[in-house]
Amino acid sequence: MSSFNPSLSNISDFRTHLLAWYRLNRRELPWRYQQNAPPDPYKVWLSEIMLQQTTVTAVIPYFQKFIKKWPTLCDLAQSPQEEIIDMWAGLGYYSRARNLHKCARQVLQNHQSVFPNTEKELLTLAGIGPYTAAAILSIAYNKPANIVDGNVERFMARFFMLKKPLRDIKPLIKNKASVFVGDYEGDHSDYSQSLMELGALICTPQSPKCEQCPVHHYCESYANNFQNKIPTRISKENKPLRPQRHGHAYLIKNKKNEILVERREEKGLLANTIGIPTSQWVDHKKEKEHLPLYNKNDFKEIEERINHVFTHFELELSVYVSETLKIDQSNKYYWISEENLKRKLPTVFKKVYNSQEKLSPKK
DNA sequence: AACGCGTGGAA
DNA sequence: TTTCCAAGCGT
Incomplete structure (x- = not known):
């Protein structure tokens, strides 16, 4: 059985392969700044809130019209909450829109309109939890952050061939993911995005495209042909039907x-x-x-x-x-x-x- | 800790 | 058709 040995050289090799793949295969998305251009934390934040539990396809038109109407955080913060809710209509999970407005005002009033760059401060903001804080830290500020979303959970479960139900091993997965996030000199922004992009394009929920995966030589599930059996989920037999x-x-x-x-x-x-x-x-x-x-x-x-x-x-x-x-x-x-x-x-x-x-x- | 919270696309 | 589920958070 192969097993990923988290030595410094293996971790470095993993990141090298992943980043090389990402730079060739990444999608151009409205909130994804051009290479060599500095990211706008406001756009990173707005896109991350919209993308919570929501597909890229659904988000794109909303992101476009939000940026057109509110080009900066100050514009958004000064707008009444109702306008933001109404612009959000159709995107779902409306507490996100309410918290978007609240968060914008928090940043305006408490942080001079600039998103903070520490996890502790980010977590005090409305609508920003562990995932979004890590996303802003790494993507907007290029700081090391252990970003763990649904994509990363699925990838890590497969990579380390974790057979237990996903629901029960989230802390373990987060711990496994942290192995790759040291205090490197590297590009933490691209690393975070590359991992999620890999989950979105290659290590997909159904029929992962393992042949195209830049790190399949390290993947335990691939070595054991378990990639279609992992992750496992709690059986829904006990779940009540939707009323x-x-x-x-x-x-x-x-x-x-x-x-x-x-x-x-x-x-x-x-x-x-x-x-x-x-x-x-x-x-x-x-x-x-x-x-x-x-x-x-x-x-x-x-x-x-x-x-x-x-x-x-x-x-x-x-x-x-x-x-x-x-x-x-x-x-x-x-x-x-x-x-x-x-x-x-x-x-x-x-x-x-x-x-x-x-x-x-x-x- | 488990549940409430939207929607639409894919298989 | 049904089922799953997509860059989670708040309580």
């Missing part, structure tokens, strides 16, 4: 072609986002028991219900449309023009909004 919930959504228009919406509450799902009014969301089986917000007789019901999958439950919404309903003015709801609404809705409400096209002409 199904149901509710009513009310698409209410006035004569000015405006839609009735609310600013959702500060906590919980879709916090602080713009929402279309709905009833409570109740267990699917208790569909008949929930309390509608309005009298059905004032609405036309769209036959085709919309479905949306959240992380922990699925939601089915019956959509009711009215263009004649009289609305009591309250603090909770307000009118917004359809034009302004279009890109400001979380996806679940965008589906509700779009379903009006399916309203049959008569009924």
Whole structure:
């Protein structure tokens, strides 16, 4: 059995192969500064927050429009939170947008608008945890940092052929990864990115391309043909099925072609986002028991219900449309023009909004 | 420590 | 179709 011997020369060789591969194969990404140009910590931070649990493809257009609207951290920090949340609509995990705004203000007020360059200080900032702190330290400031994301976890589990479920060996993996992060003279920015790039392009979740891997000669799983068996995960037999919930959504228009919406509450799902009014969301089986917000007789019901999958439950919404309903003015709801609404809705409400096209002409 | 928190693309 | 899961964090 081969086994990676973490001698200084092997570690150096590992890094040399990895970096050489990266410099030939790296993707050009909007937040990835040109070679030999200094990185902008603001762009590094913004991209890393957006990339948390989110694919590169999904992030790119959001990153572009954020940088266009807020070219610097000061621009972002001076903007009201709602504008940031609304620009974030569709990207998911909205607490990231809330923390983005909070973090920008922290940096503006406590760090003279410059991201700090120590782990201790970075971890005090909203939305920055161990991974993102390490990413900023290495990518933006070229400082040694043990960057461990999902890519690195998968790579390390395979490289050292760790057969236990990923969930149970995260501390071990972090310890294994730290072997490669000494206080070297080398390029810590490229090293961090190369490891993640390798996970994204070569050491992929399914069907890793081991023949193309620049460090496969050190990989225990490759030597034992275990690369498709690792990492292992906890069996999901014990996991409960995703609950199904149901509710009513009310698409209410006035004569000015405006839609009735609310600013959702500060906590919980879709916090602080713009929402279309709905009833409570109740267990699917208790569909008949929930309390509608309005009298059905004032609405036309769209036959085709919309479905949306959240992380922990699925939601089915019956959509009711009215263009004649009289609305009591309250603090909770307000009118917004359809034009302004279009890109400001979380996806679940965008589906509700779009379903009006399916309203049959008569009924 | 385990769970809540979105979305869309791939297989 | 279903399932997995992508550059995690906060509580």
